[in-house]
Amino acid sequence: MENTLALNNILAIIAVAVSITLLIYFAWKTLITSNLFQQGVNLYQQQDYPGAEAAFRKVIAINSTNDVVRLFLGDVLKAQDKIPEATELYQEVIKRSPKNPQGYLRLADIFMQQNQQSEAKTNLKMAQELLQKQRQPEKAQKIAKLLEQMNTKVTKNL
Template sequence: MLEALPITNIFAIIIVVSSIILLIYFAGKTLITSNFFQTGVNLYQQKDYPGAETAFRKVISLNSTNDVVRLMLGDVLTQQGKTAEARTWFDEVIRRSPKNPQGYLRLANLLMQQNQLEAAKTNLQQAKDLLQKQRQPEKAAQITHILDKISAKSS
């Protein structure tokens, strides 16, 4: 005759099965997100900006925490002349990750394209300061060089 499983064993089995199901779900979601991201990068490199935009928006809908995708979407929008929306994405990265110099650099680039040099300088200076704090002196020196060029133009 079969003995009844103790209640603790049933709970343990339920927990293990639930964990495995969650692991499979998140692994699948990560794989799908990764595929959309790679598609977006490939389309961007092929200069298919509308296609890349669609792929990056899909990644954001699946994984709302990825700032790299937000930066890439901003770049794609910039390439399409959708500068106001691109700026919104760069501003969001800055708001979400104020210690990420890439948001400031992308926004500065957009502002330079719009000939808003003072605002661009402010963002470049912020990026430079962050890069120095992050011990990336070569990149900070490159930004100093750009700042010097902008200052020479302004004079």
């Protein structure tokens, strides 16, 4: 009986120690990720795009599931005229999080800059629908106005 109680106590101590170790590890990982992310944002704002790119890539290496970081990295790549890489990242965000309107908006922006109006409109419409569903009618209305302007511009050119 005494041996069973001692064994249970040892197992409980091990479980608590493992839990505390995991908490410390994840807290450390979160702190490092947060600091790197903030560093990337600061470098981006200072227009140090290579530095921001390096910081955001480190964040993704630590936490591969963060789509916000992918969007920022895409913005940094776009600012460096690395359009194919930025496009790929935005498409990856859309694939991973199809209900995130930001990927569609950023991809539409690239398509507009490349005079690919049809692709731009498709992505703008997707973003507009998502924003409506997410109860963000003001943002959806801004996209509707942009789509209307694009259609008016096309009509004038014909």
